[in-house]
Structure formats: C-alpha cells, structure tokens
Amino acid sequence: MLSRACQYGILLLVHLAHGEGGRFEPVHEAAAGLGLSAHFLAKTVGPLARAGLVKSYRGPNGGVALARDPMQIHVRDVVRAIDGSTPVECCVLGLPGCGENRPCPMHDAWSAVRANVSRLLDDTTVGALAARLDTESLRLSSLDPEH
Amino acid sequence: MLSRACQYGILLLVHLAHGEGGRFEPVHEAAAGLGLSAHFLAKTVGPLARAGLVKSYRGPNGGVALARDPMQIHVRDVVRAIDGSTPVECCVLGLPGCGENRPCPMHDAWSAVRANVSRLLDDTTVGALAARLDTESLRLSSLDPEH
DNA sequence: CTGTTTTGAGACTCGTTTGTCTAGAATGTA
DNA sequence: TACATTCTAGACAAACGAGTCTCAAAACAG
Numbered sequence: 001m002l003s004r005a006c007q008y009g010i011l012l013l014v015h016l017a018h019g020e021g022g023r024f025e026p027v028h029e030a031a032a033g034l035g036l037s038a039h040f041l042a043k044t045v046g047p048l049a050r051a052g053l054v055k056s057y058r059g060p061n062g063g064v065a066l067a068r069d070p071m072q073i074h075v076r077d078v079v080r081a082i083d084g085s086t087p088v089e090c091c092v093l094g095l096p097g098c099g100e101n102r103p104c105p106m107h108d109a110w111s112a113v114r115a116n117v118s119r120l121l122d123d124t125t126v127g128a129l130a131a132r133l134d135t136e137s138l139r140l141s142s143l144d145p146e147h
Numbered sequence: 148m149l150s151r152a153c154q155y156g157i158l159l160l161v162h163l164a165h166g167e168g169g170r171f172e173p174v175h176e177a178a179a180g181l182g183l184s185a186h187f188l189a190k191t192v193g194p195l196a197r198a199g200l201v202k203s204y205r206g207p208n209g210g211v212a213l214a215r216d217p218m219q220i221h222v223r224d225v226v227r228a229i230d231g232s233t234p235v236e237c238c239v240l241g242l243p244g245c246g247e248n249r250p251c252p253m254h255d256a257w258s259a260v261r262a263n264v265s266r267l268l269d270d271t272t273v274g275a276l277a278a279r280l281d282t283e284s285l286r287l288s289s290l291d292p293e294h
Numbered sequence: 295c296t297g298t299t300t301t302g303a304g305a306c307t308c309g310t311t312t313g314t315c316t317a318g319a320a321t322g323t324a
Numbered sequence: 325t326a327c328a329t330t331c332t333a334g335a336c337a338a339a340c341g342a343g344t345c346t347c348a349a350a351a352c353a354g
Contacts, residue, residue, distance in 0.1 A: 003341075003342090004341075004342060004343090005341090005342085037342095037343065037344080039343070039344060039345070040342075040343055040344080043343090057350090057351080058349080058350045058351050058352090059350060059351030059352045059353095060351070060352050060353070061351090061352075062350090062351070062352085
C-alpha cells in the first residue's frame with residue numbers, strides 16, 4: 001500500500017509537528033524517538049526536502065524541521081513526495097490500462113475504495129495527526145508499549 | 148495490495164466461470180485467452196486446488212475446472228488460498244501491534260477503508276464477476292483492446 | 295586550522311516476488 | 325507398448341524493496 005519509506009516519512013513529519021516548532025532536530029534523534037533505523041529514515045529526508053515539506057541544516061545544532069505550518073501539510077503531500085502519485089491508483093486485478101473506457105469486472109467497486117483512500121490522504125493533515133497524539137492515547141513509536 | 152499470483156488466480160477463476168461449465172480447460176489455453184504467462188499462471192493452480200476451488204486433471208482432455216458453483220466462490224476465498232489471510236490487514240503507518248488498544252493516529256480512519264475492502268472481498272463472487280462480463284462491456288484480458 | 299556534528303548521496307547486502315524453465319508423473323490414444 | 329498431452333513440483337535467474345554501511349560535503353566550535 002504505502003512503501004516503508006513513505007510510512008517513515010509520515011511518522012517523521014508527525015513527530016516533528018508534535019515537537020517544538022522552530023527547532024532543527026537531528027535525524028538520529030527523531031529515529032530514536034520513533035524506534036526506527038536512523039540510516040533508513042535519513043533516506044526519506046531528501047525527497048521531503050525537495051518537495052518543500054521540510055528544511056534541513058548540516059552541522060552541530062543542525063537537523064530537520066518542518067518547512068510549513070503542519071496544518072497545511074497533507075498526508076497526500078508526503079505520499080506524493082516519496083512514493084510518487086500512485087497509491088492504489090492501479091487496477092485491483094492488475095490489468096494494464098484499466099479505466100472508465102475499458103474497465104475490469106471489479107473496476108467500479110474498486111473505484112469506491114480508491115476514492116475513500118484518496119479522500120483520506122487529502123483530508124488528513126500532519127498537524128491534525130500530531131494534535132491527536134496529545135488528546136487521545138495514541139502512539140507513533142514502534143517500540144515497546146510505554147503505557 | 149494483491150500479489151500478482153493472486154490477481155492471476157482471480158482472473159483464472161472468472162475466466163473458467165465465464166466458459167462452459169463442466170469442461171476441463173488446459174492452463175495454457177486459459178493463459179492465452181487472458182494474455183498471461185502460462186507457466187506463471189500454472190503456479191497458481193496448486194494452491195487453488197488445495198483450497199478446493201478448482202479440480203485439475205492430467206493428460207489429453209485434461210485441464211482445470213471449477214470445483215464448485217461459481218456463485219459460491221468468493222473473491223475472498225481466492226485471496227486466502229493464494230496470498231493467505233492478510234490483505235490490508237496491517238497498519239497504514241506500519242506500526243507493529245497497532246490495534247484498538249494501542250492505535251496509531253490514523254487507525255480509526257484506516258479501519259473504515261479496511262472494512263470496505265473486506266466487505267468487497269466477501270460480497271463479490273466469481274460467478275457475479277463472470278456474469279457482468281456479458282451484460283457490460285468489460286474485459287479480463289491483458290491483451291490489446293479488441294473493440 | 296583542526297576536529298566534531300550532521301546531512302547527502304550512493305554502494306552494498308539480503309530476502310521476497312515475479313517470471314522462466316526443466317524434469318517427472320499422470321492420463322488418454324493408437 | 326509407444327507416444328502425445330497435461331498437470332505438478334521445484335530449480336533457477338532477474339527485479340525490486342528494505343535495510344545497513346561508507347564516504348564526502350557542509351556547518352559550527354574551539
């Protein structure tokens with residue numbers, strides 16, 4: 001569905017949105033907080049920066065920070081930046097060129113699912129996800145439960 | 148989403164349901180009709196037969212045939228037979244152990260999508276898909292448009 | 295200037311999936 | 325029996341994703 005790199009990217013942005021606003025946080029620190037591989041997480045920073053979602057800075061006190069208001073960053077933006085514009089975009093049955101003019105037998109039903117996913121990605125912002133971390137007992141980390 | 152092998156399996160069953168009832172059709176013939184690799188399609192027959200969805204017979208006049216009424220074969224059965232019982236079952240963000248007690252920030256919204264997909268797999272039968280091939284201008288083949 | 299911290303880019307390994315191919319076991323026909 | 329047809333199982337290679345590692349460039353601190 002979403003590539004691992006894309007999942008890491010979303011987690012990183014939500015983590016940054018949940019932290020202090022203007023601070024540049026080193027990638028390895030964010031990775032430790034999220035319980036992820038620092039090396040692999042670092043590979044997502046490039047695409048995110050090129051897409052204008054984060055800004056990064058080298059050297060001591062460097063790191064990564066959000067480039068925009070987290071309420072203006074949609075999950076769709078992250079997916080597009082890392083995975084490209086193709087989440088669930090293709091035919092369920094794998095038929096090439098399946099579409100309105102030459103649909104497969106499941107095309108209509110699958111289009112409904114696709115629309116749901118698309119709306120979810122468009123409507124959900126990184127800031128909204130971060131806000132829910134506080135109000136509800138949600139988690140971002142892959143580590144052991146710390147309840 | 149669905150593995151290639153699983154997609155091939157669904158296409159094969161719908162193709163068989165669309166053909167004559169009791170006939171054993173050679174796999175290479177079905178593959179030609181669907182525009183798929185015969186060797187790869189053949190690898191899906193084993194799991195499908197073990198799951199009791201098709202029966203196969205060797206030798207001349209042999210081949211593959213549906214083992215049951217196609218209206219009693221759900222797409223879910225094919226997915227379970229080939230991919231196992233895990234379509235979209237996991238967390239969107241990839242968090243291990245994400246669930247009702249320790250949800251990720253997108254858990255609730257994603258559960259709705261998951262339920263949609265699950266219902267689609269459960270409600271759709273191979274027979275229903277085959278029936279729609281006739282009434283509407285649908286296609287199964289990966290080959291060039293034959294309009 | 296020297297050394298440390300950090301990003302950035304890429305090579306590399308590993309496992310899974312996709313796809314092709316081969317050999318063998320059934321099955322039917324002459 | 326001899327032979328053609330077909331499934332069955334598995335070996336094999338190519339492609340991809342995930343993840344680790346290394347080296348260089350930038351930035352700062354002393």
